[in-house]
Amino acid sequence: GQNIDQPTEMTATEGAIVQINCTYQTSGFNGLFWYQQHAGEAPTFLSYNVLDGLEEKGRFSSFLSRSKGYSYLLLKELQMKDSASYLCAVRDSNYQLIWGAGTKLIIKP
Amino acid sequence: IAGITQAPTSQILAAGRRMTLRCTQDMRHNAMYWYRQDLGLGLRLIHYSNTAGTTGKGEVPDGYSVSRANTDDFPLTLASAVPSQTSVYFCASSEDNSYNEQFFGPGTRLTVL
Numbered sequence: 001g002q003n004i005d006q007p008t009e010m011t012a013t014e015g016a017i018v019q020i021n022c023t024y025q026t027s028g029f030n031g032l033f034w035y036q037q038h039a040g041e042a043p044t045f046l047s048y049n050v051l052d053g054l055e056e057k058g059r060f061s062s063f064l065s066r067s068k069g070y071s072y073l074l075l076k077e078l079q080m081k082d083s084a085s086y087l088c089a090v091r092d093s094n095y096q097l098i099w100g101a102g103t104k105l106i107i108k109p
Numbered sequence: 110i111a112g113i114t115q116a117p118t119s120q121i122l123a124a125g126r127r128m129t130l131r132c133t134q135d136m137r138h139n140a141m142y143w144y145r146q147d148l149g150l151g152l153r154l155i156h157y158s159n160t161a162g163t164t165g166k167g168e169v170p171d172g173y174s175v176s177r178a179n180t181d182d183f184p185l186t187l188a189s190a191v192p193s194q195t196s197v198y199f200c201a202s203s204e205d206n207s208y209n210e211q212f213f214g215p216g217t218r219l220t221v222l
Contacts, residue, residue: 042199
């Protein structure tokens with residue numbers, strides 16, 4: 001079966017750095033996405049990786065290792081507004097997105 | 110304002126009733142999707158459409174139907190609602206079904222009693 005694993009919840013301090021991991025087992029691989037979802041709102045796109053390595057976009061970076069079935073999202077200089085759920089999703093061989101359950105990130109002052 | 114709209118925002122429905130959730134996008138995207146999101150579970154694909162006139166089944170299609178008569182609209186119908194269909198429903202679209210990101214509507218919170 002297809003499976004996306006990520007931690008249920010993480011806590012970090014304002015101004016710090018946090019890494020959210022995602023491991024996947026899917027039928028085929030056509031890219032990995034990270035989305036942010038604030039409580040009661042729709043998911044919004046953060047990043048996309050299809051090749052191994054690090055993609056940096058401002059305070060957010062995303063890493064992919066296809067051989068290990070592993071990705072992480074790195075958030076730097078955390079702000080209170082970063083409190084949200086972070087969703088990992090893999091596009092499978094049918095070009096459909098398979099979603100993890102999301103990681104709820106709590107930022108403390 | 111470009112984007113995706115969904116209606117209604119929320120709805121309480123008696124079991125056995127028929128309900129259509131509406132979704133409209135004005136970005137001229139070819140692909141559209143319906144997901145449900147339940148606590149502790151990832152988004153699950155219900156149905157999708159890669160282009161106007163075509164639809165396909167996702168991971169959890171039973172009890173739901175869709176149509177795609179034109180590019181902009183992608184309604185989701187529950188023929189006879191059951192309590193297990195209580196969920197938050199998100200409509201999404203993308204330029205096509207290949208590598209582009211998906212844009213999500215604000216969601217419909219549906220409660221079936």
